[in-house]
Amino acid sequence: MSFNEIIGNNENKQFLISTIKNEKVVHSYLFFGTDGIGKKMFATQFAKMILCNDKLQEKPCNKCKACMEFNSGNNPDFFLVEPEGNSIKINQVRQLMKTTLEKPIESSKKVYIINNADTMTKEAQNGILKTLEEPQEYVVIILIASSENNILTTIKSRCTKLYFNNLSNDEIKQYINKKLNINVYDDEIVKLCNGSIAKAEEVMQKQDLLEKVKHFIANIEKISKLNFIRQSQLLNDNKEDVLLILEYIYIILFYRAKRVTNINGYINAMKVVQEAINKLAISNNFDMTIDYMLIKIWEEINEKNNRG
Ligand SMILES: [Zn+2]
Known part of the structure; x- marks a missing residue:
């Protein structure tokens, strides 16, 4: 070294x-x-x-x-x-x-x-x-x-x-590519690392899980409300990583908001995720918080989308 x-x-x-x-x-x-x-x-x-x-x-x-x-x-x-x-x-x-x-x-x-x-x-x-x-x-x-x-x-x-400054997104990418020997092309994953090497290592260990999360959020406009809410199972199975998952959902919504016509729906959905993060910090009511969050983000994105 x-x-x-x-x-x-x-x-x-x-x-x-x-x-x-x-x-x-x-x-x-x-x-x-x-x-x-x-x-x-x-x-x-x-x-x-x-x-x-x-x-x-x-x-x-x-x-x-x-x-x-x-x-x-x-x-x-x-x-x-x-x-x-x-x-x-x-x-x-x-x-x-x-x-x-x-x-x-x-x-x-x-x-x-x-x-x-x-x-x-x-x-x-x-x-x-x-x-x-x-x-x-x-x-x-x-x-x-x-x-x-x-x-x-x-x-x-x-x-x-x-x-000491947090690392830039490029530096984080470099770290993941060179030190962890993994190619990342995904800006959202890099953003999730928040300029921290320690976080980058955690994120890379959870790649499979985060891939699943990305998949169901990416399909939010294509699947029914009921099917979307069923994804609470994934969060339930990974309770110890729920904050990381929610942060990731927030970032995915943030990046998508820049590319969609229904910007307000996505911004509101981001607020809903942030509220859920805040709630989980102070309450143990995991199931209710997660179910409510999933229902609300689906509604914000799809119902406003239909109206607009
Ligand atoms: Zn020496």
């Missing part, structure tokens, strides 16, 4: 590479942006480059001891912290910060990645703050967060901040 293989956020890539080449690595970074767009991959690659003992290239050498140990998950100068349960707790941080006092073993630096840093409790953040205020010269801490809102201002002010 090298930065070249990570898709998207090229400016950040260039910035991090030049930071290493020019020996401008600082003590603390905050990487933030939507979940699932590759922040952790960036941080891991950056850490590996910092620890590599051959810094003349734009990527880690993969030959030095530090690189070999990094690849096998045993680099003694690399630390990754993830939430335990829902949060990163003071005990996790306290033990970790103690290790910053010991000098690095293989490299000239020690790198600490704190993933989902916005889940740190306030105590945990204060625990880290002490290290950030007076870091050992060899310590580099990379905080990763989906938003900077939950991070203490006193921490943020000490970090170099890098904002």
Whole structure:
């Protein structure tokens, strides 16, 4: 793995590479942006480059001891912290910060990645703050967060901040084609991924299901109301994926709305789907919500179509 293989956020890539080449690595970074767009991959690659003992290239050498140990998950100068349960707790941080006092073993630096840093409790953040205020010269801490809102201002002010953008539709397509080795031609599927690599992986695993959904929505103007409502069975059989299915239906309707004469019918149907998504978030009345939604979208599209 090298930065070249990570898709998207090229400016950040260039910035991090030049930071290493020019020996401008600082003590603390905050990487933030939507979940699932590759922040952790960036941080891991950056850490590996910092620890590599051959810094003349734009990527880690993969030959030095530090690189070999990094690849096998045993680099003694690399630390990754993830939430335990829902949060990163003071005990996790306290033990970790103690290790910053010991000098690095293989490299000239020690790198600490704190993933989902916005889940740190306030105590945990204060625990880290002490290290950030007076870091050992060899310590580099990379905080990763989906938003900077939950991070203490006193921490943020000490970090170099890098904002990560969601991937563009083209970048998502590239990711699916190259990394997952699947050809996607379907704009609606790409849109469903919402610029997120993690979501793209989920979507690709559910391709068969989504294909069935697309088929029955595509036929909405050709099948009877009764047959359309029978499709509730498909949603019932895939309850755990219902939000993904509804999002997909919404997007299909959105793309079709641009090509049909009955635009208002499709726009109203989209509203109905959005209402169903909202309802499912707060109620367990699955069957009623889904049946009602199917009836309403069929009516919005077909009955208004007939009148128009
Ligand atoms: Zn190396």
